[in-house]
Amino acid sequence: MLRHIYTTMKITLRDSSPVVLTHNQCSCVAGTVLCNHTVALLFQTAHYTELNMPVVPPVHSCTESEQQWHKPRTMGVKPGPINSMVFTKPVPNRMVQTGEWILQRHGGAITRGLFRVTEAYSAFSIEDRPLVTTMNMRPDKPLVESAFGIVQEGSVLSYQMPALTSRYTTLHTDTPPTPHLPIEGYVILPCDLPLVCSEEEQLHMNSLSVDLEMSHKIEEATREQSSSSEWHLLRKPRVTASRFREICHVRGESSANSLAEPILKGTRQTAEMRRGAEMEPTVAAEYSRLANVNYSPCGLVIHPSTPWLGASPDGVVFDRTEYPQFGLVEFKCPKLCRLQICADGMWLPKLKKSHAYYWKVQGQLLVSGMQWCDFVVWRTTWCKEYTQIQKCKEQSEKK
Known part of the structure; x- marks a missing residue:
């Protein structure tokens, strides 16, 4: 076993420009010449000089320095599943070819005859058979989707590389195109608030200004919402719709300052928020089936008339039975139901107009220009799933 070998070094520098090494000595076996220990010491000395340190800083132990494990990453690298990783060469203007695309171009669809591998090599000895014959492939096994196309059930690809699920739900194909948000031609009328901004405040407001084309590009680029760095x-x-009720009930400067601090600091993702984001695709598919609507995700909506405001609806909906046919949807997935819900469905709770969720929905309608929004509550009670849908219309009265 190797022991820790400590070396003693000594260097002499001439105070000139540039600095000249006049003498060096090290206790290692190569100390008579310029060894690696001496070079490392020179680099470290140059580093301290760049930091303007007159002396060598003390070495703190792990118990003397501040702990780092409790500090989470903010906008750094986020962990993710292995099957979402894409390995490509850094070649510009080169499209990534997936396994399914290669299969369609070179081989077409997989037929069940291709799975008769064991029968094809039955005359071969075990030593001469290829490795594919050990996978127990049979034509009677069911086929499942994967990221590389159709594979047999039980294949490694079926669970290591599952099929990529689309966030879009299309039950009706003969529909007009989904409008860009905010709606073109929709104008938010200015309020009669007598407010004069300072020069610094006016520069900040000017930095937030966007035009309609930029607003549409922002909404399209941030549809992943919390998974998108641009969204954050x-x-x-900006003041988002989730804060509208708090802001409209501010009384006094101290109350405004206490509210502005968490807005500027940002909101950390809680366990409930993470759970809602994970369940959103499932809830969206179930909602689309129950309401018989088309669903598409939505990003951050910013209106050019009020660039200091923002709203992030959970999606845009196409409903044939409504007028206008396009609206918004907002999902809520509470972990625990605070009220008992009758199993027969005779009594359903209604969203209070004084609740922050109602103000949030109204804010989304205000910024986007839509006229209605489905407020969907999906919850699990006693191992049963309940889905409640409430239609919220735009309220034009001012308070």
Whole structure:
């Protein structure tokens, strides 16, 4: 076993420009010449000089320095599943070819005759058979989807590389195109608030200004919402719909300052928020089936007339039975139901107009220009799933 070998070094520098090494000595076996220990010491000395340190800083132990494990990452690298990783060469203007695309181009669809591998190599000895014959492939096994196309059930690809699920739900194909948000031609009338901004405040407001084309591009680029770094960056300096009720009930300067601090600091993702984001695709598919609507995700909506405001609806909905046919949807997935819900469905709770969720929905309608929004509550009670849908219309009265 190797022991820790400590070396003693000594260097002499001439105070000139540039600095000249006049003498060096090290206790290692190569100390008579310029060894690696001496070179490392020279680099470290140059580093301290760049930091303007007159002396060598003390070495703190792990118990003397501040702990780092409790500090989470903010906008750094986020962990993710292995099957979402994409390995490509850094070649510009090169499309990534998936396994399914290669299969369609070179081989077409998989037929069940291709799975008769064991029968094809039955005359071969065990030593001469290829490795594919050990996978127990049979034509009577059911086929399942994967990221590389159709594979047999039980294949490694079926669970290591599952099929990519689309966030879009299309039950009706003969529909008009989904409108860009905010709606073109929709104008938010200015309020009669007598407010004069300072020069610094006016510069900040000017930095938030966008035109309609930019608003549409922002909404399209941030449809992943919390998984998008642009979404976090663009909504941070703005007042979002989730804060509308708090802001409209501010009384006094101290109350405004106490509310402005968490808005500027940002909101950390809680366990409930993470759970809602994970369950959103499932809830969206179930909602689309129950309401018989088309669903598509939505990003951050910013209106050019009020660039300091922002709203992030959970999706845009196409409903044939409504007028206008396009609206918004907002999902809520509470972990625990605070009220008992009758199993027969005779009594359903209704969203209070004084609740923050109602103000949030109204804020989304205000910024986007839509006229209605489905407020969907999906919850599990006693191992049963309940889905409640409430239609919220735009309220034009001002308070």
